[in-house]
Amino acid sequence: xxxxxxxxxxxxxxxxxxxxxxxxxxxxxxxxxxxxxxxxxxxxxxxxxxxxxxxxxxxxxxxxxxxxxxxxxxxxxxxxxxxxxxxxxxxxxxxxxxxxxxxxxxxxxxxxxxxxxxxxxxxxxxxxxxxxxxxxxxxxxxxxxxxxxxxxxxxxxxxxxxxxxxxxxxxxxxxxxxxxxxxxxxxxxxxxxxxxxxxxxxxxxxxxxxxxxxxxxxxxxxxxxxxxxxxxxxxxxxxxxxxxxxxxxxxxxxxxxxxxxxxxxxxxxxxxxxxxxxxxxxxxxxxxxxx
Amino acid sequence: xxxxxxxxxxxxxxxxxxxxxxxxxxxxxxxxxxxxxxxxxxxxxxxxxxxxxxxxxxxxxxxxxxxxxxxxxxxxxxxxxxxxxxxxxxxxxxxxxxxxxxxxxxxxxxxxxxxxxxxxxxxxxxxxxxxxxxxxxxxxxxxxxxxxxxxxxxxxxxxxxxxxxxxxxxxxxxxxxxxxxxxxxxxxxxxxxxxxxxxxxxxxxxxxxxxxxxxxxxxxxxxxxxxxxxxxxxxxxxxxxxxxxxxxxxxxxxxxxxxxxxxxxxxxxxxxxxxxxxxxxxxxxxxxxxxxxxxxxxxxxxxxxxxxxxxxxxxxx
Amino acid sequence: xxxxxxxxxxxxxxxxxxxxxxxxxxxxxxxxxxxxxxxxxxxxxxxxxxxxxxxxxxxxxxxxxxxxxxxxxxxxxxxxxxxxxxxxxxxxxxxxxxxxxxxxxxxxxxxxxxxxxxxxxxxxxxxxxxxxxxxxxxxxxxxxxxxxxxxxxxxxxxxxxxxxxxxxxxxxxxxxxxxxxxxxxxxxxxxxxxxxxxxxxxxxxxxxxxxxxxxxxxxxxxxxxxxxxxxxxxxxxxxxxxxxxxxxxxxxxxxxxxxxxxxxxxxxxxxxxxxxxxxxxxxxxxxxxxxxxxxxxxxxxxxxxxxxxxxxxxxxxxxxxxxxxxxxxxxxxxxxxxxxxxxxxxxxxxxxxxxxxxxxxxxxxxx
Numbered sequence: 001x002x003x004x005x006x007x008x009x010x011x012x013x014x015x016x017x018x019x020x021x022x023x024x025x026x027x028x029x030x031x032x033x034x035x036x037x038x039x040x041x042x043x044x045x046x047x048x049x050x051x052x053x054x055x056x057x058x059x060x061x062x063x064x065x066x067x068x069x070x071x072x073x074x075x076x077x078x079x080x081x082x083x084x085x086x087x088x089x090x091x092x093x094x095x096x097x098x099x100x101x102x103x104x105x106x107x108x109x110x111x112x113x114x115x116x117x118x119x120x121x122x123x124x125x126x127x128x129x130x131x132x133x134x135x136x137x138x139x140x141x142x143x144x145x146x147x148x149x150x151x152x153x154x155x156x157x158x159x160x161x162x163x164x165x166x167x168x169x170x171x172x173x174x175x176x177x178x179x180x181x182x183x184x185x186x187x188x189x190x191x192x193x194x195x196x197x198x199x200x201x202x203x204x205x206x207x208x209x210x211x212x213x214x215x216x217x218x219x220x221x222x223x224x225x226x227x228x229x230x231x232x233x234x235x236x237x238x239x240x241x242x243x244x245x246x247x248x249x250x251x252x253x254x255x256x257x258x259x260x261x262x263x264x265x266x267x268x269x270x271x272x273x274x275x276x277x278x279x280x281x282x283x284x285x286x287x288x289x290x291x
Numbered sequence: 292x293x294x295x296x297x298x299x300x301x302x303x304x305x306x307x308x309x310x311x312x313x314x315x316x317x318x319x320x321x322x323x324x325x326x327x328x329x330x331x332x333x334x335x336x337x338x339x340x341x342x343x344x345x346x347x348x349x350x351x352x353x354x355x356x357x358x359x360x361x362x363x364x365x366x367x368x369x370x371x372x373x374x375x376x377x378x379x380x381x382x383x384x385x386x387x388x389x390x391x392x393x394x395x396x397x398x399x400x401x402x403x404x405x406x407x408x409x410x411x412x413x414x415x416x417x418x419x420x421x422x423x424x425x426x427x428x429x430x431x432x433x434x435x436x437x438x439x440x441x442x443x444x445x446x447x448x449x450x451x452x453x454x455x456x457x458x459x460x461x462x463x464x465x466x467x468x469x470x471x472x473x474x475x476x477x478x479x480x481x482x483x484x485x486x487x488x489x490x491x492x493x494x495x496x497x498x499x500x501x502x503x504x505x506x507x508x509x510x511x512x513x514x515x516x517x518x519x520x521x522x523x524x525x526x527x528x529x530x531x532x533x534x535x536x537x538x539x540x541x542x543x544x545x546x547x548x549x550x551x552x553x554x555x556x557x558x559x560x561x562x563x564x565x566x567x568x569x570x571x572x573x574x575x576x577x578x579x580x581x582x583x584x585x586x587x588x589x590x591x592x593x594x595x596x597x598x599x600x601x602x603x604x605x606x607x608x
Numbered sequence: 609x610x611x612x613x614x615x616x617x618x619x620x621x622x623x624x625x626x627x628x629x630x631x632x633x634x635x636x637x638x639x640x641x642x643x644x645x646x647x648x649x650x651x652x653x654x655x656x657x658x659x660x661x662x663x664x665x666x667x668x669x670x671x672x673x674x675x676x677x678x679x680x681x682x683x684x685x686x687x688x689x690x691x692x693x694x695x696x697x698x699x700x701x702x703x704x705x706x707x708x709x710x711x712x713x714x715x716x717x718x719x720x721x722x723x724x725x726x727x728x729x730x731x732x733x734x735x736x737x738x739x740x741x742x743x744x745x746x747x748x749x750x751x752x753x754x755x756x757x758x759x760x761x762x763x764x765x766x767x768x769x770x771x772x773x774x775x776x777x778x779x780x781x782x783x784x785x786x787x788x789x790x791x792x793x794x795x796x797x798x799x800x801x802x803x804x805x806x807x808x809x810x811x812x813x814x815x816x817x818x819x820x821x822x823x824x825x826x827x828x829x830x831x832x833x834x835x836x837x838x839x840x841x842x843x844x845x846x847x848x849x850x851x852x853x854x855x856x857x858x859x860x861x862x863x864x865x866x867x868x869x870x871x872x873x874x875x876x877x878x879x880x881x882x883x884x885x886x887x888x889x890x891x892x893x894x895x896x897x898x899x900x901x902x903x904x905x906x907x908x909x910x911x912x913x914x915x916x917x918x919x920x921x922x923x924x925x926x927x928x929x930x931x932x933x934x935x936x937x938x939x940x941x942x943x944x945x946x947x948x949x950x951x952x953x954x955x956x957x958x959x960x961x962x963x964x965x966x967x968x969x970x971x972x973x974x975x
Contacts, residue, residue: 003294011450012412012413012414013412013413013414014414014415015407015414015415017412017414018414018415018416018417018420019418020409021409021410022416022420023506024406024409024424025420025421025423025424026423026425028406028423028424028481029423029424029426031427031438031439031442031481032423032426032427034432034438034442034449035430035434035438047447048446049446049449049452050449050452051449056462077354102332102333102336103333104532105329105330105332105333106329106330106332106333106334108329109325109326109327109328109329109330110330111328113325113326114326115326115330121330121334123594123595124600125333125337126594126597126598127594128323128337128341128342128594129537129592130590130597131341131345131590132541132542132544132563132583132586132587132590133542133544134542134563134566134567134570134583135348135566135580135583135584135586135587136341136345136348137356137567137570138348138570138576138579138580138583139344139345139347139348139351140340140344143344143347146551151388156571157339158336158340161340162336162339162340162341164336165333165336165337165565166337169333180351187480194325201592219429222431223431223432223433224545225431225432225433225545226545233440239431240431240432240433240434243431243433243437244433244436244437244549249476252419253441255441258437262430262434262438265431265434266429266430266431266434269429270426270429271420273422273429277418277421279412280425280489281489281490281493282487284428284486285490285531285535286603288531289490289493289531289601289604428739447936499691499693501689501691501693502693502695502696503691504680504689505662505680505687505689505693505695506695507660507679507680507685508657508658508660508680508681508685508687508707509707509709509710509754510681510710511706511709511710512710515709517705519695519697519698520697523696523697
């Protein structure tokens, strides 16, 4: 009877595999689990060694994310994280939306009306994305100072829009490339204007892809650190920068607080990744790979 | 909303009569200009925000300039490049970066590949376990840097504690350059191995089932099956993963900066971190630009290889 | 004793019964075709013989050995897949040699066998090429070559010619048949194309919805289809099946035939049929089957003629397909193209002697 199991292995594995994969996954996941767990721990529990797996959970950390106890004089003050979360959302959302609009137009052109230097343009666009951010920091930092954009929303949004353009263009182009051209040609032959072919035939078919692109781009922008560090001011600060600033300055690090911030921060990413599992591969490779 | 030929026809009928616009709008919207027109806003944005500053700093790299002085730039020709390429400090940073890149990418490829093999078949709860493995990629880089600093802490961090079970002295990552490098490599590889896994998994899953059936009929052994059927499918994806991660790891900044700050000494200081220091700590702005451009050159070369690999992959598929 | 034997073989996928109590034997050197429409279970049956699917119940015997629990690699069967399943990373000669590596042969021996097969199938010129550089026909020959390069217990083919164009199909049919005859092993071919089955098989098993409807030689299937399904499936153009009822049946003759009268399309037809019809009794509802080529023109009167009008004429080269219509029933009739008929003509036709098929209420052949 043992021979029967071998052939079944082509394509389907059983609970044995689940056990093995489960062990590996849990080990791999552990650091993340630590962060999630710590968010619910009290201060002494958080740093206890060896690690405390069983503890009485508290939501105090989540509360402190947004409101801090005022050290001098009692009462609580707004820690500003509400603003920071808002900034992250607003800046990422706006930048990505803009990038998608401009990028979709360009992607449509690259896909349907290839220019003579198409490959060169696409190469340059890809390279722009691949460049070390460091090299752009210096002139941009100076430019921002000169134009008074430092610490403003306009500046950082414009910057992030440009950052998301290469990704958007490559992703959306890959979606356009996959469409069936016969339907567009049918529309054209029957007299549709180009604009309508785009708006009512091409676009509806890629709504799902646009959504995926939007979400992936927001996640990338969400987590961006370097440029946010240099170019946002007190009013426009994003969460990653705020996290970095939180650890410096105060006496010791409040790990429970840190974990709570990161946990809140990661929730949208997790939800979205789970929902977009099918688009995941295309997303992380900028549309260059599709199954 | 099903799109089909018949609905396209219906749609077009709403459009009648087709407009033949004249004048400026007609000139703009004519077929030859349509492509360039749609691309222009993207090009402009990229140019203004990315390319123009790059060109500007490229120009600057040929001048002598310090951002914290009021003195205007003085033309210096290739002096900055000459200095940068001959400065032993720079070569140390390249060495550091190389070690981190090689270490991390190799680890990512191996771990990612093994994880992909694990997840290649369908099994109960696979979807959820996969999410667990993907979770490191979802953390923000700053969080990884900050928390791994905790994990490596000799008293409070579980990684250090775990390692000291096997080594005589406590594991302090900043005690030796080797340990600091390993710490960075492990943190980076942990975060990005799932990426490699995704790519390899895509390859493994795309192998047609009937090839394995034919191999079963042909009585091929497991190693043979892997070598002749599985590996060719994932070869190009592994190459893509290699190139992509190399480009990204080459630029590594956040994790290093937060975890070791380049220490001990400057043993884990990567080129990116050094450029940052040159520009914002020492204000040797033009030298920073020159070094930055050498990085750009390396990246451009790697990106061309990456693009070549993509095109090869797409022609294979 | 090299045969393949299936005993009450059943395969269930959850609620779905893919193969239902199939009984089949394939003798040494015999070519058996599994023929039927999509979803009839023929491919599932083939895969069970190969060992790629497990049987739910029943037995599979190959070469006298019960192989139910053996995985495919231990059954030593050779299979040609519908999509060829050529290894894309290997050149043709390595594809051909692939199964031989499991047999611990010397390099020289392997090379010799590969050379022999490439000679037989005309593959010499493409030995160094990769599968993606081959045409459909070349791929098919390589797939067949990979099967015959070894010495298996039996040969299995899954829709071998379905991806080829018509011309190529005819050439390959002959070539494969030649090769199989020489090899003298039990062979099972799965196909949905009856021409393929009728020309290549020694016997055919016609299947529908998991059940084996009839196993017979091509001639027998054509001349004596066991039920309505087989009757309408085999033969192009399709057999005409018309509802009728028995008027009366005469006394059996020495040659086991009877003379019977049927009420068909409002007319009374007399014909000589098999004595099984006698069991039906007067008034019984039957279906009469007449093949298009079994019609011949009669001269108007006569107890065995049907009257109808010509509705549509389709020239087919040497023959003409005429659609006759009477009382709303369409009859297909094939006549030599020289025959003069035109649309609207009123003609009388009759069925040639001995070519009338009578099917009872349950669809089974009785006469």
